[in-house]
Amino acid sequence: MVERRPLLTFTQHAVLIVGAAIFVFPIYLAFVASTHTGTEVNRGLPLLPGDQMQENYAIVLGEGLSTAGAPPIGLMLMNSTIMALAITLGKLAISLLSSFAIVYFKFPFRVLAFWTIFITLMLPVEVRILPTYEVVAQLGMLNSYAGLSIPLIASATATFLFRQFFMTVPDELTEAARIDGAGPMKFFRDILVPLSRTNIAALFVILFIYGWNQYLWPLLVTTDESYYTVVMGIQRLANSGDQLPQWNLIMATAILALLPPVIVIIVMQRLFVRGLVEVEK
């Protein structure tokens, strides 16, 4: 910084540390709640972790909350993982292919294809809930992994990002590859995709979080509990009718539901930040 002002520096650190603490606070309390018995939590939340952690997590993972009519969280976590990975990999695959076509080929309807993809930006699930539901129902995709993931894998953002990146790949590389006898798909596989791997990794982080955190969509297309995802399923536990909510178990579920994307974001922070800033460019 320009000048040295110890008091100012101290204030900065204080503000940042307090800020960070406030952000961790809800998670910490959720964790505390998840380590006590239900009775203890309902009596008034202790501020330190208890000794029921193993029991509580074993219950939610293995048995689920029978009273809430929800399956074990283990199954929901698996469903969430399948959905998040299917959405992420699907988006990456079709976006890589379509941006390759749009950038590296001149063909009739190219601009039309671009605008068709572009328009998906303006049509989030939230604005076309019922008709999309009807389409999925007619295709018999309700209560299936396909129904959970395929309708969400069209992505204008990923396509734009790849298009932007492809435009920066030097033309000479393409020419060198042509002289080296590589056709379009070989060039795509041997050169373009390997060159894009940082972008792919960055998008992977963003899309995985996006996929994992889907709420409205699984709510629409699943009625069969065995296809519930954990982010969507948690409301079933929280709103368990007349029963008193079993807060210790709900919080254990919440911790399990937020852990995977949080771990991804922390471990791959650099890629995430880069990807986010690129996507919004």
Place this chain on the structure above:
Amino acid sequence: MRTKKVTFRHRWLPYALVAPQIVITLVFFIWPASQALYQSVLRQDAFGLRTEFVGLANFARLFADPLYLESFFTTVWFSALVAGSSMLVALVLAVMADRVIRQATTYRTLLIWPYAVAPAIAGVLWWFLFNPTIGILAYALEALGYDWNHYQDGTDAMTMIVIAAAWRQVAYNFLFFLAGLQAIPKSLTEAAAIDGAGPVKRFVTIQLPLLSPTVFFLIVVNVVYAFFETFGIVHATTAGGPGNDTVILVYKVWRDAFEGLNLGSSAAQSVILMAIVIALTAIQFRYIERRVEY
């Protein structure tokens, strides 16, 4: 729109390459959206037997419906609060983190992870903390003499969902503010310091004006977030209550479609939402174009 100067030639390959994305877009985006447009000008009778064309009547009814207007203003108020509070907190934190250059990355790690938490989960966490009987925050507020109850008090409920929505979004705003601040050349602040401007004055006269594009961009992004991505918070916690005090538009369109089974009205609501997204996206793109010209 540009392609590469060097392109491949192939009769059918490019079509095969765009096909998966185009097919999914047509089936799950374009077709449902046009269905929504189509249904928004129809009305079904109570038994779903007869459908008639009613023109803009569905829209007219919506705008005459006090519940819809209330929901509209609830949403506007909600997004203003979410955008305002999360941006303000994020800006303060970013300015602090920008000044402590060496540890900026550490603080970034500590501050960005809430972005990974799903809105619905964030809602449930805060719902628990504010629970009138066992929630620690409700308890603390009671000690301060405030009787918190988001089951009965609409303001309390709104406050809770705003906090839950903003808590998660601060991380995002923080990232962009920090990036924006770090993009301001150090020589500018140094020159201002030599000119005798203290840290506060420098922030107001140098950094804030240069940050205004980021501010503008984030306003749009935050409004989009509050409008369209917070369904989970409301659905998993207040379910629109108490009364209709937290019925945001996205929640209403879902409820009218799946619980009220009012197709025409739900479709008309979808169309209005579409118009809002398109307007916001257009603003965002104009802004991006302008930034490109710099």
Place this chain on the structure above:
Amino acid sequence: MSDISLRDVRKVYSGAEAPTIPGLSLEIVSGELCVLVGPSGCGKSTLLRMVAGLEEVSDGEIAIAGRRVNDLEPAERDISMVFQNYALYPHMTVFNNMAYGLKNRGMPKDEIRRRVDEAAVMLGLDGFLARRPRELSGGQRQRVAMGRAIVREPAAFLFDEPLSNLDAKLRVKTRVEIRDLQQRLRTTSIYVTHDQQEAMTLADKLVVMNAGQIEQIGTPIEVYERPASLFVAGFIGSPPMNLLPPSAVPSLAPASAPEHALIGIRPESMVPADDGPIALDVRVVERLGATSTIHGRLPGLESDVIASVPSTVPADPGRTMRFSSPGDGVHLFDGRTGRRLG
């Protein structure tokens, strides 16, 4: 060993008013290094890229080793190319950069290994085969690009300004290496450059191009000694040839010279002589060490006349110096057509 022949080759870009190359023929003999030189935009790169198959030929015919290649893919033309920015695959090792084209041809692994190793030794790249391009210096990258061309053992090498990304010192060194390599391999080569010095030093056959057309073909010495046009006279040689109206130096103009003729004298042909017919008012003297370059004015002329003289010749600004020129140092051009006279 194979020759390359271009017959009435034309290039018109769609939407362009004038053709980039209005029609051009050129024969390159087997084993020869042919340099295409000219200012930027003269069409030399376009021509090279048409030979490579990277640009479509609008009209005419290109044949490599007697085989018409107009409709062949670049990979099928049995050529290899060294690009200006090298175009190395950044994510591949040096070995894989060189091997990629061979792998795509389905060559057996041990044969690929043998060829790459051989080329690496020849180029001093053994020991770098496991590195990636970004871990190499500019000169090393340039040699990897050369290696990629060599391992293919093609009918022809195509060089597109391969030295322009190197600094001046390395450029001279690499120039010598390229010449040496080409002489050893005797592979027919086309080399594009805008640098006339590079062109002079490398070429077996020098092709000077301007505005999509060939101004002159010849050995470097032929082109230097008998420039066929005003353009060539000005482009080849540094500093450029002085071009003077006969009236400025009446005693040097042949009696037969028409009124619109121009007299060309290279700075190197300006010989200091006390009774010489050219009297220069010296303005600036640039001392280069072995030689000095004198910029001076002839009475009545707007532009400088330049003379290159040994540095032992005394020269100072403000003085008047007299020069003569031996008979074979005087060139005569038609000022209207730009062609050489006699």
